[in-house]
Amino acid sequence: MKILVINCGSSSLKFQLIDSDSEQVICKGLCERIGIDGSRIVYTPAEKDKITIETPMPDHNKAIELVIEALTNKENGVVSLDEIGAVGHRIVHGGEKFTESVVINDEVIKAIEDVSDLAPLHNPANLIGIKACQKAMPGVPMVAVFDTAFHQTMPENAYLYGLHYSYYEKYGIRRYGFHGTSHSYVSKRAAEILGKDIKDLKLIVCHLGNGASISAVKDGKCIDTSMGLTPLEGLIMGTRTGDIDPSVVEFIMKKENLSVAEVTNVLNKKSGVFGLSNELSSDFRDLEDGYLAGNEGAKRAVDTFAYRVVKYIGAYTAAMGGVDAICFTAGVGENSGFTRKKIIDGLGFIGASLNEEANAVRGKEEIISNPDSKVTLMVVPTNEELAIARDTYALCK
Numbered sequence: 001m002k003i004l005v006i007n008c009g010s011s012s013l014k015f016q017l018i019d020s021d022s023e024q025v026i027c028k029g030l031c032e033r034i035g036i037d038g039s040r041i042v043y044t045p046a047e048k049d050k051i052t053i054e055t056p057m058p059d060h061n062k063a064i065e066l067v068i069e070a071l072t073n074k075e076n077g078v079v080s081l082d083e084i085g086a087v088g089h090r091i092v093h094g095g096e097k098f099t100e101s102v103v104i105n106d107e108v109i110k111a112i113e114d115v116s117d118l119a120p121l122h123n124p125a126n127l128i129g130i131k132a133c134q135k136a137m138p139g140v141p142m143v144a145v146f147d148t149a150f151h152q153t154m155p156e157n158a159y160l161y162g163l164h165y166s167y168y169e170k171y172g173i174r175r176y177g178f179h180g181t182s183h184s185y186v187s188k189r190a191a192e193i194l195g196k197d198i199k200d201l202k203l204i205v206c207h208l209g210n211g212a213s214i215s216a217v218k219d220g221k222c223i224d225t226s227m228g229l230t231p232l233e234g235l236i237m238g239t240r241t242g243d244i245d246p247s248v249v250e251f252i253m254k255k256e257n258l259s260v261a262e263v264t265n266v267l268n269k270k271s272g273v274f275g276l277s278n279e280l281s282s283d284f285r286d287l288e289d290g291y292l293a294g295n296e297g298a299k300r301a302v303d304t305f306a307y308r309v310v311k312y313i314g315a316y317t318a319a320m321g322g323v324d325a326i327c328f329t330a331g332v333g334e335n336s337g338f339t340r341k342k343i344i345d346g347l348g349f350i351g352a353s354l355n356e357e358a359n360a361v362r363g364k365e366e367i368i369s370n371p372d373s374k375v376t377l378m379v380v381p382t383n384e385e386l387a388i389a390r391d392t393y394a395l396c397k
């Protein structure tokens, strides 16, 4: 079966067409600037060159039309419309309602709408993507795969904040965690690579990309993760603060005469390694170059980022009563041996020993610890689209 995977944002739409038998990507692409001037679709059919078409895209319905046209057109299309057997949608927030992927029906759509308060930027965009696909492909089954679902196994003591309990009861304010599809995929894949039953493993997954989160996976279940009610908490990220004292918000508001929305924007868009490096870059390639060239801001940003990761690894090792393997994934985790080393240099206390030669690896599965290391260190590239396609196939086959 051919599965179309859709990741719909407010002004963008990423897609991949995946063959469920071979698990190969048949075509992947991106619609950008939906509803804004200068919109375009960029896509790459397997083994062909990238195609870019600049064309107006007033809304997501038009974007989906163009995706289908790209996949099915006579000249360089890759399938006929009736070959697309199911569509898998990435949904950011499933609240407490969704602990696993589900086939989309009216009730599911209503439930996703109901939790939109928790992800006001993302869930409405995800819903627009679902509705546009339903319109363009009536009768094709659709599946919702939630970023939060994998973390729903966290125990109460890990997901509750030290807030008055009534806020949890009234509004569902708690830690939900994100990147769940990635943490799930990587932890399962790590167990396969290690040749062990995931039920016998204590794993820490470091998803280090532009957004970054870390999770503790014990016996195949997430028992803690660093992102919270929203994806702002936890690790220092490209432009997001991660953990800070909440009083900082009021303090900056007063000093800089800013509104809550403006400070929230600072915390999300102007902070992280970008802010720490005095706006040198949010991209670790630039920061690494800067670090090696002696740039103080780059050094400060990367060292502070790495320290935060080490602190969480320590906390999660305590939470699980030990750790068997630490997995690095996503843009930075998969590609930056430099940043991995900065982190692993802080892990001597758990007997981690880095194989520097193996650590030169980029973007592929590799054990990067020495044989005598007390904890296995590994690079496990994530593949959220494949995980979504697998869930979609399992529910629709």
Ligand code: AMP
Pocket (backbone or CB within 6 Å): 208, 209, 210, 211, 238, 282, 283, 284, 285, 288, 330, 331, 332, 335, 336
């Ligand atoms: P992601 O959000 O997972 O797509 O990760 C994107 C981030 O990965 C970029 O902003 C870079 O910081 C980082 N990245 C990608 N490639 C490299 C690389 N070769 N070396 C260091 N960092 C990289």
